[in-house]
Amino acid sequence: MAGLGAGDRRQHRSFKAGAGGLVAAAVMLAAGAASPAAGGTLSNGDEHCLSCHQSAGTDMPLANGEALSLHISGEVFAKSVHGPFGCSACHSDIDPAKHPGDVAPIAGRRSFAVARAKVCGSCHTDQAAQWNRGVHAALVRAGNPVAPLCTSCHSPHAVMKGAAEAMDTVPCKACHGAIFTAYAASVHGVLRAAGVTQAPLCFGCHGAHDVKVPTAGAGMKDVCFGCHVDAVARHQEWLPNTLLHFGVVSCPACHAPKARRKVDLVLYNRTTKEDAARPVGVPEFESPPGSPAAGRTGLDPATLFNLLRTLNRPGAVNQTGIKGRLDVRSGAEAHQLTAAADAVSDCNTCHKAGADAFQSVTISVAGPGGIPVHYGVSKDVLNSAFSINSIGGFYAIGGTRITFLDVLLILALLGGFGLPALHLTAKWLSRRAANRPRDSERKG
């Protein structure tokens, strides 16, 4: 989190550049900021701040050319959960005597938001710790320019109680719009919109701050079981090898029946069982996934076989294996959940050759923060004899059967029935010779 190194004080001194007209506000802040009022009204000190910050058009130009709005709606702020604490609770670094004159330049909106996250964390310590463990923080650390920070989801001057729990105001949809649209039409979304609060909204499954990587394994299944506590027992009533299915098939793969499915093969460390990082020095993993250099069809069976052989060469510290998982192809499709009665329950959907589920294959390695990075793989790997050992960890009877074994079976059938038939024919043709008395018998 190197970006957080810049201190709040420095950041807030940067108001100087565009806030020349706010000198009066600083004076007022000094006069009355210490006594915020409760009950939706603001203290005199806060009113003094707002006397400038409530003005429209108080945008501050930033070093990178962006503009930072300094406008605060006093009415909204007064109603927000932060209202009772007043301006100084978060802006204690502002020296009223020098504000807004002593404001250092702000590099950009992003760096400002990164710095402000530390201020949030000074009160919301639990949430900050959770966020640091989550996928959003991992993305920030990896330099993702749009990964959400505190202020991305919570407008600090307008945080309303319960806003994140309502479909209209849940902040996740700002970035995950397509997913939210799918969710809203799903069984969960429809029930939630109808006022059934037991139906989960985003945070109900993904957590509010410690958002986990939903595609990092079978973890989401346990989230589903958190509410659907009888899921295992109900599936065991009809689904053979239930626990195996739960281990290698994601819930949406069946419960989002209109979703397109795919097989995600995962490179993992056979000792630690953790997902393996991107193999270094392997050309197929050098190019960004999906780029022209990575190839259109992706890794072919022989290449995958050789890759595993290379990774597991004699003397290698870690042995690498490939496990597999049947999933849906996109996050939006993972949210197209239907009522249980409409879920896929026909075994033939997957357990037959050419099933839709096996037309798309990816291979994943662990990226920054454990976020999987998917590379394309030829669908032929699922049916190739090369894959018997290389992707020993994934197999769906019927659906991913080895084509070479089918050839052997045909030969066995031909031989098993054909050779006796030939022998019988030869026996019939030679019946006269066989029945002819032998010389010894004739002499006898």
Place this chain on the structure above:
Amino acid sequence: MRRIYLHPLPVRIWHWINAVSFVLLVLTGIQIRYVGLIDVIPFRTAVMLHSWIGFVVVGSFFIWFLFYIFTDKARLYHPELNPVELFRGCLRQAVYYAHGMFKGLPNPFHLSKFRKFNPLQSLTYQIVMLILVPLQCVTGILLWDLTRFAKVVEWLGGVRVVDTVHVLVFIIVVFYIPFHAYLAALGRTPLEHYKAMFTGYEEVEDEDSGAAD
């Protein structure tokens, strides 16, 4: 000609349970593997049947194994350890099936109480009963509950490896069953050996019965 009691009751019970079970396992196995291409019974039903019949074969195998290990009949499955003798015996029998039989030459093998398998049969049954059936039982049990046996399966190389071994043995069985049924019909009459497998008695010529007893 005289009758000798060659197939004791436990062996006959085992044999016919095995025979019916293997045919059913092959049929349900084909249904499981080729669902969509062959849809005689639902996939799930085929899986359930295959599993239950598989356990019948496992139980049947133990009938066979315990019978032979606790009786002097185990001699029937003693392997020929002399490779030259083994090769010579198998070749002699193969030449009979491929040539001598068509010329009306006598079968080089003579039945007796402790010598009821010709060299080819003996070798085949040793491979089938001491290697293939146990292998099929073990891989079948692993595939029956991959979660329970996850560690063993991973140690063996993964589910695909275990399944491939299971399918390879299945392919050998598919080849073997019609061959076995046909060879059993090459007695003096086509049903001679089949009847014996129900009654327990084989008819042998007088010179045969005393040959190696």
